Amino acid sequence: MTTTTTPAPVTPTTKSDERKSREARRRFTGSSITTVTWLLAFIFFSPVIWLVMTAFKPESLAASNPPVFFFVPTFEQFGAVLAGGAGGYFLNSLIATGVSTVLVILLAVPAAYAVSIRPVKKTQDVLFFFISTKMLPVVAVIMPIYVIAGQLKVLDNIGTLIILYTAMNLPIAVWMMRSFFQEIPAEVLEAASMDGAGLIKTLRTILMPMVTPGLAATALICVIFAWNEFFFALNLTAANAATVPVFLVSQMTSEGLFLAKLSAASVLASLPVVIAGWVAQKQLVRGLSMGAVK
């Protein structure tokens, strides 16, 4: 048995060929990454698609197994949700979210200033104190809060929710605003003070315009957290101050079908946040990346 070893044909590689194949490889990698990205995006987004689809189904199709993908869309569920007195809940949510966010920003900006640009004594301790208030689980404090609110006769009161939401979001806002303030070069502030700008003037005319994207991002986070807050709202409100998340659970029942109606209510409930996010989009992208450089 003889074996002939033929030398592997040497392909003449010119520089241009190499470049072509590298480009092709790059193109392939590029398009496969794009595919994976689309796939991942779809996977992450599919619950939302499902939610919106279910909201337009009649109740009997929403619960069917196997699921139905093609159907005649109906607005019946949205009508039922709106007729079920959703307005009051939305108004309560708007008030609780809006007022608490304004309060948070008004309090967080000076506080962040005091722990970044002109650090007070023991800044690190102060910062740790702020964040430590987020370490206790909410469920551990609900009973004392409930009893205190009961004694003060402020159960089922929007003011109570506003105070709690402000307290809940303040630490996050201080930390976020601090990191945005820190991005501002010291020279800018030096220049401002050289020109004779005082504290408030510096804050208003120099600092605020520079951190607007950060402020938008912070405010949006506060809006989202306050809008979606469920636990305090469920436990501390009843007929007068109940917010949208409480309205959502009231759509559920242990007897009978409710999926389509719940989905329609959820779509309506998430619309304001989606709109707020869309409006703030441009600022947001800058704001979020601003903090990310470090």
Add this chain to the structure above:
Amino acid sequence: MKFPPFRAPTAHPDRAGSRTGLRTTKLLAVAAAAALALGGCAPAGGDQETIVVAIVANPQMRDAVSLQDDFKSKHPGVDVKFVTLPENEARAKITASVATGGGEFDVVMISNYETEMWAANGWIDNLQPLADATEGYDTGDFIPTIKDALSYEGDMYSVPFYGESSFLVYREDLFKEAGITMPKNPTWDEIGEIARELNDPAKDFAGICLRGLAGWGEVMAPLDTVINTYGGQWFDTDWNAKLNTPEVKAAVTDYVDLLHDAGQPGAATSGYGDCITRYSQGKAAMWYDATAMVSSIEDPASSLVAGKSQYAPAPVKETEAAGWLYSWSLAIPSTSEHKDAAWDFVSWMTNKDYIKLVGNQIGWERVPPGSRQSTYEIPEYAAVAKAYAKPTLDAMYSAKQSTSMVNPVPYPGLQFVGIPEFQDLGTRVSQQISAAIAGQKSVDEALKQAQQYAEPIAKSYQEGGK
């Protein structure tokens, strides 16, 4: 990156910003004041009295909300606000409010599990004097077992909106086809035999559907009635925990074996809701559960088997009956400041006229069942409920400890133990049972653990002499 402390050489920042500072402070104060003022936006109506009613979000309760105009036309001075929540959230919220005297509610929906305990604690008002003074209200018309279950020291502390017991539904058409007759008073042995015969896993068809989902209101409800009829109990009259007795073991073993041999697939995570779906889709031959099931499985809009079923009493072993007893009822917390208006509402929602109102305005099949005997004498309702009216009524009449338990027990309740600790104990025990149904542990192991859970509670009652 850490920002270096910057000390601006401004000499008097305070003076420079004093005016703006003042404005900011003012703004803050206004915002805070607005927030608190908005909170107090309670209706400022002159002599209009507002009551807040907390109810469970089940279909019949929603019907009551939709009929509130009738109440308002009869009581123009009373405005009603509803808080509607699903069962678990409602129970947690109402319990927290009533137990701590939160006072948000003037009317609360509770069950026969809470009524006696809360009455003893003084958390809810005695409704007997109010009911007796209300013309035509007729508490004697309530189904006796329900009336007893909602009474404390002979007086009613809550009044029933609807009541239920448990029974066995079966597919009459399939039984005929297979040449099987349902015994008049079936035993668990007979049911086991029939279920195993009709079971057909290849066609995804179960011989019987039984709850297996963890939760004191899920698997424990039907299983406790099985334990009762097998002669088992949670505690004896001296408050000894009795969860590892041969009777309890036999009951749980038979229940778990029946589910393994002829039950629905995935039984360990299957509860009332899943069994509704399964049975209404024609995927089970029998189902033992709440009498309230009829509103789902006899409704042609949601059920493929409407009109194909018959009903048999809860299966037994050592006792003459075995069904449970449950009622959603209305009570007035002692903290309410509008008790007369609250009673006006409670009596509107639980009197005979309300039943007729639902029947005429919404439909006779939607009438809240199991509260009043007179409901079953209404011809329109009798026609709609022909298949299940009598079985429901029979089940409710016989749902009491004397007919459904072998040994006396120191606690009220059939499918639950009427002590505050039971919500937690029942749930932990149910998790053990669910694990046994899933095949993760043996029945012996599950019950050994359950007994260990129950012992400290038993001891606290022995020592406390409660």
